[in-house]
Amino acid sequence: MVEATTAGNVTRGEFRGRAGEYFGIWIVNILLTIVTLGIYSAWAKVRRNRYFYGNTFVDNHSFDYHARGMQIFIGRAIVFGFFIAIQIVSAVFPLVGIIVPFVVLLALPWLLSRGLRFAARVTSYRNIRFDFKGTAWGAFKSVILGGLAAFVSFGILAPLASRWLYRYIFNNLRYGDRSFSTDPQLGKLYRVWVLPMIVMIIGAAVAVGIGTMLYMAASAAEAYSDAEDAPVQIIAMVYGTLIPLLLIYSIAAVLYRIGVRNVVMNAALLDGRHRLFSDMSRFRYLWIMVSNLVVSMLTFGLMRPWAAIRERRYMVEHSGIIFDGDIGEVMASIEETGSAVTAEYLDMEGFDFGF
Numbered sequence: 001m002v003e004a005t006t007a008g009n010v011t012r013g014e015f016r017g018r019a020g021e022y023f024g025i026w027i028v029n030i031l032l033t034i035v036t037l038g039i040y041s042a043w044a045k046v047r048r049n050r051y052f053y054g055n056t057f058v059d060n061h062s063f064d065y066h067a068r069g070m071q072i073f074i075g076r077a078i079v080f081g082f083f084i085a086i087q088i089v090s091a092v093f094p095l096v097g098i099i100v101p102f103v104v105l106l107a108l109p110w111l112l113s114r115g116l117r118f119a120a121r122v123t124s125y126r127n128i129r130f131d132f133k134g135t136a137w138g139a140f141k142s143v144i145l146g147g148l149a150a151f152v153s154f155g156i157l158a159p160l161a162s163r164w165l166y167r168y169i170f171n172n173l174r175y176g177d178r179s180f181s182t183d184p185q186l187g188k189l190y191r192v193w194v195l196p197m198i199v200m201i202i203g204a205a206v207a208v209g210i211g212t213m214l215y216m217a218a219s220a221a222e223a224y225s226d227a228e229d230a231p232v233q234i235i236a237m238v239y240g241t242l243i244p245l246l247l248i249y250s251i252a253a254v255l256y257r258i259g260v261r262n263v264v265m266n267a268a269l270l271d272g273r274h275r276l277f278s279d280m281s282r283f284r285y286l287w288i289m290v291s292n293l294v295v296s297m298l299t300f301g302l303m304r305p306w307a308a309i310r311e312r313r314y315m316v317e318h319s320g321i322i323f324d325g326d327i328g329e330v331m332a333s334i335e336e337t338g339s340a341v342t343a344e345y346l347d348m349e350g351f352d353f354g355f
Contacts (some may be wrong), residue, residue: 011322159189179271184264
């Protein structure tokens, strides 16, 4: 096996998964999920995560995923039952429907915080569990208020919202008894925000232009027709604008997400000493995503396992950690204190919102 790659003092991750191996897991998951009308999807998630976690290595040690399918199934059933109950109550008592959005708004942060806690507690590295201490109120401030700020400002406050979100996640994340922390500089977040915003502005202008031209073309064609159907020009304008706009938004979102990931991870610390690392290329990752989508579509989804392995390998191998001191001594110290702290964990929850 290949040793963990070290560039300078950066210990990079290594991904050892192979498309051929994962294809067998993937196809069985798909077939059983279809046969069971979606019920098996909880167990499919466990099999998938165990494969990806088990093939992700840092310093020649892999991660482990300890969730059970029944945990996730029960968690999903609770969430599903909650929303079904809301629909029934709204149908029986229409006036209650007015407060439904507020109920969901209050429930979502709680579900997110519990989901992040579950995802952390079922993950381990070198037999030491992760943990998450975030509260529902913290999730409300970082996710709901942050998302609202980004929305009402037309994206101008998106870097601020991202800072709130990732500070909430990292500053509440634990590895054994050691804490993670991050405090990304707002200026750096805005620097990676500029390009996606330019793409969005130019893309929106192009999309509106395409929609307008389609509207004019449809109007001209209708002028020579005696048909009195629905206004074709309106439909052409709407779809001609929305489809390019969604494509442009997807591109901008990828560029922004990877830029933020680099800034946040490079500012993150474990135990106040060991710095995380990320040097993903936004354009390289965008190419991987686009080419993966095209290949998957051309093969009617059969190349999806190859695409998933390709994407994960790039992300893992462009992530790492800079240890302050000898790796062996650092991990021995963490293992000595961390194993006792995380020997027991709450496993009755299955809200599987991932990081």
